[in-house]
Amino acid sequence: MPLHExxxxxxxxxxxxxxxxxxxxxxxxxxxxxxxxxxWTPQIRMLAKKHRVVAPDLFGHGESDKPAGDYSLSSxxxxxxxLMDHLEIPTAAFVGHSLGGGIVMQLLYxxxxxxxxxxxxxxxxxxxEVSLLLKAATLPGxxxxxxxxxxxxxxxxxxxxxxxxxxxGFPLQPSRGATETWRTLETMSDKSSKAxxxxxxxxxxxxxxxxxxxxxxxxxxxxxxxLLVWGGRxxxxxxxxxxxLRREVPHSRIEIFPNAGHFPQLDEPLLFFHVLDQFLDxxx
Numbered sequence: 001m002p003l004h005e006x007x008x009x010x011x012x013x014x015x016x017x018x019x020x021x022x023x024x025x026x027x028x029x030x031x032x033x034x035x036x037x038x039x040w041t042p043q044i045r046m047l048a049k050k051h052r053v054v055a056p057d058l059f060g061h062g063e064s065d066k067p068a069g070d071y072s073l074s075s076x077x078x079x080x081x082x083l084m085d086h087l088e089i090p091t092a093a094f095v096g097h098s099l100g101g102g103i104v105m106q107l108l109y110x111x112x113x114x115x116x117x118x119x120x121x122x123x124x125x126x127x128x129e130v131s132l133l134l135k136a137a138t139l140p141g142x143x144x145x146x147x148x149x150x151x152x153x154x155x156x157x158x159x160x161x162x163x164x165x166x167x168x169g170f171p172l173q174p175s176r177g178a179t180e181t182w183r184t185l186e187t188m189s190d191k192s193s194k195a196x197x198x199x200x201x202x203x204x205x206x207x208x209x210x211x212x213x214x215x216x217x218x219x220x221x222x223x224x225x226x227l228l229v230w231g232g233r234x235x236x237x238x239x240x241x242x243x244x245l246r247r248e249v250p251h252s253r254i255e256i257f258p259n260a261g262h263f264p265q266l267d268e269p270l271l272f273f274h275v276l277d278q279f280l281d282x283x284x
Contacts, residue, residue, distance in 0.1 A: 004037060006037070014065040016056060017064045018054060018083065019044060019055040026054060026091070027047055027052070028104075029095050030101075031061065032096075036063070043265055056083060058076055058079070058103075059075075059076070076103040093119070094117070098237065101121060105118070117227075122263070226253070228242045229275060231262055231267060232257060
């Protein structure tokens with residue numbers, strides 16, 4: 001069951017579900033591949049004390065519908081615009097994790113008048129490098145492999161092996177981000193979720209890595225407050241990508257959490273909130 005009460009809206013005949021809590025300046029939290037509003041659970045509660053927090057389950061993810069159709073960055077960005085219109089939110093600060101970072105950068109490109117500030121978290125779209133897992137999803141036949149990765153059997157046996165190693169003196173407790181990855185992999189057990197994941201991945205990743213880059217649009221960042229947060233131990237999208245933005249937009253703030261992986265908002269929730277809260281205060 002979702003940890004937060006979800007509202008819903010029908011957009012283009014499909015149901016989009018989202019969290020909408022708190023009051024104050026609007027902040028929109030956009031999750032990544034396989035994620036949902038639950039990728040932001042610790043942040044929603046803390047941010048809602050002085051912000052209106054909107055956290056959608058993107059189409060193809062979480063509790064939202066998973067239609068056969070367009071899962072491009074532009075399509076997701078247009079969905080966010082439509083959700084803002086529905087909620088009568090003229091502008092907001094956007095926080096995008098992984099694929100969500102690419103989506104909010106596309107939103108800035110298409111609808112700059114709707115964006116008050118931008119926080120990118122372990123974001124896609126800033127360099128070609130990406131994990132082998134995502135590259136593998138673009139290969140023919142990956143449809144056969146995904147159900148195995150998503151199986152409860154594999155998760156339970158892996159967790160049991162980690163517990164046995166722990167009893168032998170190897171401290172291999174998975175991080176909160178790793179636990180979130182396991183949880184989201186389980187969502188691919190049904191056909192529509194698996195198809196949506198493959199469509200989303202193949203829209204932005206190829207055998208050579210990420211195929212969509214925001215670098216040609218980085219001039220947009222010169223007029224918008226921006227913050228980058230990355231995990232120093234990110235194996236999905238390397239933290240070196242943050243340097244691509246630092247070179248192009250030197251006044252952007254960049255924070256690297258040395259002990260965090262691909263989910264710094266989960267691995268270091270209090271530190272992440274402190275950094276994001278400071279940034280949001282600075283743009284209001």
